[in-house]
Amino acid sequence: MEQQGTNNFLRTIIADDLENGRVSDIVTRFPPEPNGYLHIGHAKSISVNFGLAEEFGGRCNLRFDDTNPEKESQEFIDSIQEDVRWLGFAWDGEVRFASSYFQQLYDWAVYLVEQGLAYVDDLSPEEAREYRGTLTEPGKNSPYRDRSVEENITLLTFMKAGEFEEGSRVLRAKIDMASPNMNLRDPILYRIRKVAHHQTGTDWVIYPTYDFAHGQEDAIEGITHSICTLEFEDHRPLYDWFIENLPVHSRPRQYEFGRLNTSYTVTSKRKLKQLVDDAVVSGWDDPRMPTIAGMRRRGFTPTALRHFCDMVGTTRSDGVVDVAMLEHAIRDDLNANAPRGMCVLNPLKVVLTDFAEDQLEVVTAPAHPSREDLGERQLPVTRELYIDADDFRESANKKYKRLVLGKRVRLRNAYVIEADEVIKNAQGEVIEVHAHTVPNTIGNDPEDGVKPKGVIQWVSASKGRQATVRLYDRLFDHEAPDKGDHDFMAHINPESLTVIQQAWIEPALAQAAPEDNFQFEREGYFVADRFDHSSEAPVFNKTIGLRDTWAQRGEGAS
Structure with a gap:
C-alpha cells in the first residue's frame, strides 16, 4: 500500500470514521478541471485520493469538473486520463463529468430559489465588487436581493433560455453579506456563458460555478471524503451550507491538505500556458515542464513519482519541498532498475x-x-x-x-x-x-x-550508432521563480536544453523501445524519447545526472 507508514493525517481520519461507523465504505474522487495538463502538485493529489481508497479497500472516482467550457478541451480530458493511468491508478467505473449533472444542479438551484435562499441579481460585475465589501469591511445587500420567489423563478427561466446577455445577470445564494468569510457573501451559483460545451454542446447557456457544483457532485456520487488542497479551506463553510440546505441523499465531508510545491518550479496553469504560448518550451509535455506528461517524457518513472509523493507526507501545512528530493527519488529508482549502456x-x-x-x-x-x-x-x-x-x-x-x-x-x-x-x-x-x-x-x-x-x-x-541526445536541466535558475516581485520569465535558465546531434551509442541502444530508461555510464540517466525515438533515428533525453545532491550519495552506481 503506497502510503502506508508515512505522515498522513487523512489516514487517521479515515480509520476513525470506519471504526466509529460514520462510513462503511470509503469513496474518494479526483476532480480536475480539464483546462490544462496536470502537474507535480496534481500527482500528489492523485496519489492521496487514489492511494487512500486503495489502502482502505474503497473506490476513487475520476470526475472532470467541467463548469468553465471557455477554457476546457478534449485534449486536456484525454491527457488527464492518460496521466492517471500512467501513474498506475484505476478509477471506479466510467469517467464522470460535472456536466452530466447539469440538469440536477439546475433543479437544485430552482429549489434554493423556491426556498428563498437564492435570487437573480442584476448588478454589473463592477457594482457587485463594490457591494461585496473587503476583508475589513462588510458587504451590503444588492438592491435585487429581495425579489419575490416568483420573479426570481421567471428570471432564472429566462436566463436558462438565453434571453439575457452575458454578464447582465447572475444567480446568487442568499447567505450573509456581512460574513467575515468572503465566500459566504452571497456567492454566485450560475452565470450566463453563451459558448458551446465540449460535452453538452449548445444545450446550456448558463453554467454553475465550481463552488456550487463541487459539493453536490460529491453528494450525487456518494463521496465520503472530499479531499482538497488548503486553498479550499475557506470554501468549506460554503460547501457545508449547500449540503445542509439542499435535498441531497448523502453527506460528504471536505478535508484539506497542504499542496505539493517544489523549488525551482512554477505550477500556475496560467504561467505554464504562457511558457507554451511564448515557445519557451516545445509544448505541455516538454521534458522541462513540471507537468506529469513532461516528467514522463523526461524519463521520470511512475514508481518514483508515487514514492516521492509518499516521502513528502500529507500534512495540514503548505510548504516548499526541495526539488532535489524529487531528483533523489528518480535517481534511486533508476539506479536500481535502469539497464546500463555507453x-x-x-x-x-x-x-x-x-x-x-x-x-x-x-x-x-x-x-x-x-x-x-x-x-x-x-x-x-x-x-x-x-x-x-x-x-x-x-x-x-x-x-x-x-x-x-x-x-x-x-x-x-x-x-x-x-x-x-x-x-x-x-x-x-x-x-x-x-x-x-x-x-x-x-x-x-x-x-x-x-x-x-x-x-x-x-x-x-x-x-x-549516431543518435540525438537532448541534455535537459532545470527550466528555472531561481529556487522561487514566481514568488514576491519576481518576474518568473526573467528566471528562465538559458542552459536548460542542449541538443547534441552527433552522439554515438552502443548498437543495442538503437533498438530500445520508446520510454525505455538507461544509465549511460559516467554520464547520467537517459530515456528513449516517447515520440521521436526510433531504431532508424535514435533520440534520447537526459533524465537526471548521477550525482545525488539531496542525499549526498556521490556518484551513482555504474
Whole structure:
C-alpha cells in the first residue's frame, strides 16, 4: 500500500470514521478541471485520493469538473486520463463529468430559489465588487436581493433560455453579506456563458460555478471524503451550507491538505500556458515542464513519482519541498532498475593500430551490475572507436585518471589501451588518437603488471550508432521563480536544453523501445524519447545526472 507508514493525517481520519461507523465504505474522487495538463502538485493529489481508497479497500472516482467550457478541451480530458493511468491508478467505473449533472444542479438551484435562499441579481460585475465589501469591511445587500420567489423563478427561466446577455445577470445564494468569510457573501451559483460545451454542446447557456457544483457532485456520487488542497479551506463553510440546505441523499465531508510545491518550479496553469504560448518550451509535455506528461517524457518513472509523493507526507501545512528530493527519488529508482549502456557525447576518434581494418571482437557485459535478470549486452570492438574528447589529454597531472599520451586506461568492459600519438588538424586541434591494446587485459590486469589510470566509455565507430541526445536541466535558475516581485520569465535558465546531434551509442541502444530508461555510464540517466525515438533515428533525453545532491550519495552506481 503506497502510503502506508508515512505522515498522513487523512489516514487517521479515515480509520476513525470506519471504526466509529460514520462510513462503511470509503469513496474518494479526483476532480480536475480539464483546462490544462496536470502537474507535480496534481500527482500528489492523485496519489492521496487514489492511494487512500486503495489502502482502505474503497473506490476513487475520476470526475472532470467541467463548469468553465471557455477554457476546457478534449485534449486536456484525454491527457488527464492518460496521466492517471500512467501513474498506475484505476478509477471506479466510467469517467464522470460535472456536466452530466447539469440538469440536477439546475433543479437544485430552482429549489434554493423556491426556498428563498437564492435570487437573480442584476448588478454589473463592477457594482457587485463594490457591494461585496473587503476583508475589513462588510458587504451590503444588492438592491435585487429581495425579489419575490416568483420573479426570481421567471428570471432564472429566462436566463436558462438565453434571453439575457452575458454578464447582465447572475444567480446568487442568499447567505450573509456581512460574513467575515468572503465566500459566504452571497456567492454566485450560475452565470450566463453563451459558448458551446465540449460535452453538452449548445444545450446550456448558463453554467454553475465550481463552488456550487463541487459539493453536490460529491453528494450525487456518494463521496465520503472530499479531499482538497488548503486553498479550499475557506470554501468549506460554503460547501457545508449547500449540503445542509439542499435535498441531497448523502453527506460528504471536505478535508484539506497542504499542496505539493517544489523549488525551482512554477505550477500556475496560467504561467505554464504562457511558457507554451511564448515557445519557451516545445509544448505541455516538454521534458522541462513540471507537468506529469513532461516528467514522463523526461524519463521520470511512475514508481518514483508515487514514492516521492509518499516521502513528502500529507500534512495540514503548505510548504516548499526541495526539488532535489524529487531528483533523489528518480535517481534511486533508476539506479536500481535502469539497464546500463555507453554513449559518447563529444566524440573523439581512437584508432587501435594493432587491430586489422576488418577485425571485430565482441565482449560481453552485464546489462546491470546487480540485476542478473536484465541479462547481458554484446559490445563490438573494432579498429576505430569513439571516446569522449574530455577523456583524453596529451599531458596531464597525476590527478587526471583518463587517457594520456604514453599512459594507459581501460575501455570499460574491454581492453586496456595505451595512447601512442595524436593527429591534429590545421588549427592544432586533436582529431584522432592512435593507441594500441595491451594483450590479455579483458577482465584481467595487464600482463606486465602496470595498472591503467582509469576507466572510460567508448563506442565502436563502425558498429555503433549516431543518435540525438537532448541534455535537459532545470527550466528555472531561481529556487522561487514566481514568488514576491519576481518576474518568473526573467528566471528562465538559458542552459536548460542542449541538443547534441552527433552522439554515438552502443548498437543495442538503437533498438530500445520508446520510454525505455538507461544509465549511460559516467554520464547520467537517459530515456528513449516517447515520440521521436526510433531504431532508424535514435533520440534520447537526459533524465537526471548521477550525482545525488539531496542525499549526498556521490556518484551513482555504474
